Amino acid sequence: MSNLLISRSADIPDPLRVARARSLPNLGPRLLFLSGGSALNDIARRLKLYSHNSMHLITPFDSGGSSQVLRQAFDMPAVGDLRSRLMALADETELGQPDIFRLFSYRFPKDADEAAQEEEFRALLSGEHHLMRAITQPMRRLILAQLRAFAEHRPHGFDLARASTGNLILAGGYLTHDRALEPVLFLMSKMVDVRGTVRAIVDDNLGLGAELQDGQIVLGQRDLTGKELAPITAPIRQLFLTRNGQRLPAASVLLPKRNRRLIERADLICYPPGSLYTSVLANLLPAGAGRAIAARNVPKIYLPSLGHDPECLGMTLPDQVAALLACLRADAGEDCPAEALLNAVICDAGAIPLEQRQAVEARFSLPCLPLALTRSEHPDRYDPDPLCETLISLI
Known part of the structure; x- marks a missing residue:
């Protein structure tokens, strides 16, 4: 799959694929997004022009x-x-x-x-x-x-x-x-x-917690994002689910069958922009999520946030990819190859330094494709049109 993405990268966006999607959005591809918060909403709003079949698994763990x-x-x-x-x-x-x-x-x-x-x-x-x-x-x-x-x-x-x-x-x-x-x-x-389809990743009143690298335990999505309260003071070592403030065993919260079926039907799986831990990785915590993703042979794309993410304290792009793969492998197995979980990192050419993009390719043997995906007036946000056209072109 990685080689296929590299071969297509010169043709992104693909005008024929984009035109076909825009002419028949009701027959559009099933793009699956694992997200939370509002970071993807502008992109989702524009995606309606290309597909009426996108699928969105959302974290219901907001504590603010x-x-x-x-x-x-x-x-x-x-x-x-x-x-x-x-x-x-x-x-x-x-x-x-x-x-x-x-x-x-x-x-x-x-x-x-x-x-x-x-x-x-x-x-x-x-x-x-x-x-x-x-x-x-x-x-x-x-x-x-x-x-x-x-x-x-x-x-x-x-x-x-x-x-x-x-x-x-x-x-x-x-x-x-x-x-x-x-x-x-x-x-x-x-x-x-x-x-499209919108579902909660689990239908349960659960919370988020994190163990930081200094040993500190932080409970609550609101306490981790650094948006309403002061940001965390040490990098996150591990993310976990809680019930009534108590840490839950990793295998105790199962991915519902209806959500596993969405993953099994996806034409593309996207780890989209947003708070890395509380919006993206939180969706991967239910048991079965990593295995379901690994079993699906479709493009799997990581779109890193372009702005400042307080949850990613001191983290470079390779560090973020490593955190994503570690969370997936916690369920899929430590020996699961990277390309079964992630096929490419796609970002704006001007937002991520060249040395970080090269480090991703060297460390994980995954392509990191720099494209023109922002507007000059908003360099910290993806431009929905070229981003939607890029994702459509990869299917």
Whole structure:
């Protein structure tokens, strides 16, 4: 597979493959992304032009923001990143469901007083809020059923400031469907005509933890990302899953069969940009993930983040590749060859120094392909169009 990618690199993007995908996106390839957070949303939004069959396995381990408020209230997985990816993949044309999209994307004001927040919430529940009135029946009735389930179970003192309406509806659906995410994710996907598949990597209320190289143990995704709190002070040695703050044995959390089947159907597997540990490697922690990826003979691409990642303290690109392979081999086996898990690293030509790209090729015998994938005004972010065209061209 690596030699095939190298032979194609001179033809990336491939105009014929790109034109074929854009003409028939409903028949587009099944690109699988293992991600979390919002780093991939702009790319996912553009990907709709090329394929309606992309697949997204998302980490439900977020311990910050409004997702954490819901987790504490209902002992449920984090849904914020799942909702945001559903919205990124929704049909935003007038042929889709723009009124539902606007409702699911709405957030309660941050600075409004409690009385005003509660008044607006009551208007939503009654169906009199302008966002709810805009939705026709029977869809409005279906959405209200989920929102009213949330209201019924809402604990006293629940703060609505900055709460996402879509998250509240997801939480209500989770409670309605016997505390399972998959049914309500499927329902929301249909409501907004999602152009792809979005699932949680596991349907369980788990957390993340990490052992640092200085022996320190850090618990919680929010405490690791360095975005809401101070960044970690030593490199990460090992990432692990937790339940109620207690470390779980590696084999105790299984990759669900439905997600293993997504991997088995993928035409390309992508480890995309985002926080390396809490967004990408977190998806590889359930038992069976590494083995399922190793068994699939398709292109497997790592797209490193171009901006600063506080989780990658002191790490070069070869170090990041090593961390990715180590996490995969923890499940696939230490003797699993690198090319069974990763076929190429693709990055922007101007973002990664030449010596680091050469070190990846020398250390892992994997191609590191430097392409023109950013705009001059945003050198720390991938330009969605050439990136989508590159991935399409590799299939």
